[in-house]
Amino acid sequence: MSIVVDDDRVLLKHGAGGRAMRRLIEQSFLRAFQTDPVCPAGMIGLAEMDDGAAIRIDDRWLVLTTDSHVIQPPFFPGGDIGRLAVSGTVNDLAMMGATEVLGLTCSVILEDGFPRASLDRILMSMRDACREAGTCVITGDTKVMGKGELDGIVINTAGVALTTRVVRDSGLRPGDAIVVTGTIGDHGMAVMSTRHGLDLDMQLRSDVAPINRLIQAARDAAPDAISALKDPTRGGVSTALHEMAAKSGVGIEIDEAALPVRDAVRGIAELIGIDPLLVANEGKALIGVHADAVAPLMAALHAHPLGVDAAVIGRCTEDHPGMVVLTTGFGRRLLAEPDGELLPRIC
Amino acid sequence: MSIVVDDDRVLLKHGAGGRAMRRLIEQSFLRAFQTDPVCPAGMIGLAEMDDGAAIRIDDRWLVLTTDSHVIQPPFFPGGDIGRLAVSGTVNDLAMMGATEVLGLTCSVILEDGFPRASLDRILMSMRDACREAGTCVITGDTKVMGKGELDGIVINTAGVALTTRVVRDSGLRPGDAIVVTGTIGDHGMAVMSTRHGLDLDMQLRSDVAPINRLIQAARDAAPDAISALKDPTRGGVSTALHEMAAKSGVGIEIDEAALPVRDAVRGIAELIGIDPLLVANEGKALIGVHADAVAPLMAALHAHPLGVDAAVIGRCTEDHPGMVVLTTGFGRRLLAEPDGELLPRIC
Numbered sequence: 001m002s003i004v005v006d007d008d009r010v011l012l013k014h015g016a017g018g019r020a021m022r023r024l025i026e027q028s029f030l031r032a033f034q035t036d037p038v039c040p041a042g043m044i045g046l047a048e049m050d051d052g053a054a055i056r057i058d059d060r061w062l063v064l065t066t067d068s069h070v071i072q073p074p075f076f077p078g079g080d081i082g083r084l085a086v087s088g089t090v091n092d093l094a095m096m097g098a099t100e101v102l103g104l105t106c107s108v109i110l111e112d113g114f115p116r117a118s119l120d121r122i123l124m125s126m127r128d129a130c131r132e133a134g135t136c137v138i139t140g141d142t143k144v145m146g147k148g149e150l151d152g153i154v155i156n157t158a159g160v161a162l163t164t165r166v167v168r169d170s171g172l173r174p175g176d177a178i179v180v181t182g183t184i185g186d187h188g189m190a191v192m193s194t195r196h197g198l199d200l201d202m203q204l205r206s207d208v209a210p211i212n213r214l215i216q217a218a219r220d221a222a223p224d225a226i227s228a229l230k231d232p233t234r235g236g237v238s239t240a241l242h243e244m245a246a247k248s249g250v251g252i253e254i255d256e257a258a259l260p261v262r263d264a265v266r267g268i269a270e271l272i273g274i275d276p277l278l279v280a281n282e283g284k285a286l287i288g289v290h291a292d293a294v295a296p297l298m299a300a301l302h303a304h305p306l307g308v309d310a311a312v313i314g315r316c317t318e319d320h321p322g323m324v325v326l327t328t329g330f331g332r333r334l335l336a337e338p339d340g341e342l343l344p345r346i347c
Numbered sequence: 348m349s350i351v352v353d354d355d356r357v358l359l360k361h362g363a364g365g366r367a368m369r370r371l372i373e374q375s376f377l378r379a380f381q382t383d384p385v386c387p388a389g390m391i392g393l394a395e396m397d398d399g400a401a402i403r404i405d406d407r408w409l410v411l412t413t414d415s416h417v418i419q420p421p422f423f424p425g426g427d428i429g430r431l432a433v434s435g436t437v438n439d440l441a442m443m444g445a446t447e448v449l450g451l452t453c454s455v456i457l458e459d460g461f462p463r464a465s466l467d468r469i470l471m472s473m474r475d476a477c478r479e480a481g482t483c484v485i486t487g488d489t490k491v492m493g494k495g496e497l498d499g500i501v502i503n504t505a506g507v508a509l510t511t512r513v514v515r516d517s518g519l520r521p522g523d524a525i526v527v528t529g530t531i532g533d534h535g536m537a538v539m540s541t542r543h544g545l546d547l548d549m550q551l552r553s554d555v556a557p558i559n560r561l562i563q564a565a566r567d568a569a570p571d572a573i574s575a576l577k578d579p580t581r582g583g584v585s586t587a588l589h590e591m592a593a594k595s596g597v598g599i600e601i602d603e604a605a606l607p608v609r610d611a612v613r614g615i616a617e618l619i620g621i622d623p624l625l626v627a628n629e630g631k632a633l634i635g636v637h638a639d640a641v642a643p644l645m646a647a648l649h650a651h652p653l654g655v656d657a658a659v660i661g662r663c664t665e666d667h668p669g670m671v672v673l674t675t676g677f678g679r680r681l682l683a684e685p686d687g688e689l690l691p692r693i694c
Contacts, residue, residue, distance in 0.1 A: 010461040015491025032470035039483040053486035055449050066452035066505055070490045102402050105413035105505050114357040123379035136386040138400035143417045144362025151496040158413055158452050158505035
């Protein structure tokens with residue numbers, strides 16, 4: 001198979017979570033790593049392009065994830081890069097069905113001259129987020145780059161967890177309901193507004209939070225009825241739904257009126273012309289669930305502080321597999337998958 | 348306990364692997380994470396400041412490590428940032444006694460405009476190093492930062508491995524021999540010479556390599572006789588020996604004449620006035636071994652392609668615990684522990 005590489009340089013869009021990033025991963029990362037004969041058989045690895053990898057250990061799965069966080073600015077309404085790093089990794093583990101986190105790594109790269117007080121504030125925020133998630137940082141690494149070689153701070157966190165049953169992002173079945181665990185677009189809109197000085201009355205706050213315990217409550221309430229999980233981070237709900245639909249081989253129909261969006265987010269979205277469906281979330285999950293189990297699932301979500309705004313937003317169909325259709329007050333339209341130029345350094 | 352923070356900004360020396368970095372970790376990272384009540388009991392965690400963490404799972408230990416790699420330049424004689432990333436993480440696992448690697452994560456941060464061809468070359472190099480180590484990349488992450496926000500590329504790798512017996516860097520006992528698995532200073536001298544255009548006849552080559560199979564051969568040859576393992580990366584052999592001596596509560600005496608140093612490294616070292624004992628290695632281990640098992644251990648190391656230059660370089664004493672004494676042709680002198688300003692971005 002010959003592969004057409006469409007850019008000879010890495011561009012900002014390649015880090016934005018959309019189609020451009022997926023092409024980069026397919027053309028470079030999968031090409032290098034996917035077919036390696038050394039990889040253990042029967043694992044969930046890179047080729048699955050899920051939120052993490054899973055390796056069989058006796059009668060359980062060891063789930064492993066990694067994320068580097070490059071958000072600008074490092075402090076924003078509702079959180080900071082430390083809380084983001086812990087939440088991002090805990091949530092990726094939870095999206096694989098692994099809600100009991102064994103431990104996290106913390107690798108920090110700092111620019112020469114970065115304030116020690118800011119570093120300490122970020123580390124304390126990581127500790128607090130770990131406590132919310134019931135886990136802790138167990139090993140780390142520190143590097144320093146010269147002035148002008150790195151813009152401030154980046155943090156990588158990797159995490160490990162054990163689970164008896166892995167949940168995939170590819171398990172949707174026709175008839176399943178699609179649930180979102182709360183309002184959409186909060187993180188991306190808060191960060192972008194901070195960056196550009198748009199949110200003058202400071203109503204926007206990132207939703208960044210570890211949601212592993214919310215997901216555990218959801219699984220307890222609907223055992224074996226959850227068919228798929230994915231967190232709509234970079235690229236937003238739209239990108240996540242497109243990935244889930246394509247990998248599951250189903251169509252997804254979304255009811256626009258059912259999407260929970262805060263007024264402040266809707267206001268900024270209209271002002272700058274960006275659809276909240278395309279904007280990053282850092283404390284939300286999309287859940288595919290069998291229609292019979294919607295009621296107990298929603299009750300469990302609504303009973304949890306991080307799930308009070310949870311809503312059923314759509315359903316899966318046999319028609320138009322891989323596509324996402326939006327039902328609006330004016331009819332139906334196909335939701336395009338974002339390519340990814342939108343928002344650099346949003347996470 | 349009140350903690351005196353000695354700098355209000357992060358400086359280059361804080362990333363160099365010496366005393367300054369240890370103080371930063373103690374004052375900021377351990378302060379935030381060490382005493383967390385959520386951490387599982389009985390684990391080897393952050394406070395141990397070993398090469399990684401270990402969590403008990405049934406009758407085995409799950410070992411977890413992380414490293415971010417910021418080396419400049421990304422391509423250097425003998426390797427590149429990709430080979431370095433895989434080797435660094437595989438070797439940290441091996442230094443905990445975990446030589447069968449389950450899998451690695453690969454999180455790449457790129458500067459807008461980074462050449463795709465360079466990225467692909469780096470990823471293929473990672474794959475080749477994985478094959479040498481008998482492992483593979485199983486999950487990853489990609490971020491892009493704007494032009495001027497990051498100097499080229501950084502790569503984080505985390506790794507997981509299982510072992511029935513963890514080896515620590517703190518297990519040295521009086522009477523143990525100290526072995527190094529090969530020549531010292533090759534990596535740091537090759538990178539520094541490339542950076543400054545010193546190695547005109549290109550004799551210097553980094554030693555960067557995964558040595559997990561070498562370490563496995565050593566353990567097979569001297570079962571239960573290996574008391575401590577550490578890889579002398581940033582800060583070189585001197586920093587690693589100081590850490591091992593302090594944590595083990597023994598003194599270490601090193602015979603300068605026994606140190607294996609390549610002629611080219613010795614030449615550059617004399618030219619620029621840097622002791623090879625202070626220079627980073629990326630394919631070497633320091634091994635503490637019971638005196639009775641030195642012969643079979645050395646035979647196993649010498650039989651392996653990565654251990655042909657292995658040498659017994661010293662021994663552990665009850666005297667002067669925590670100190671490293673160098674025996675030279677002119678007498679004995681105390682080896683000072685480096686503070687860490689030497690070589691930024693060496694790994």
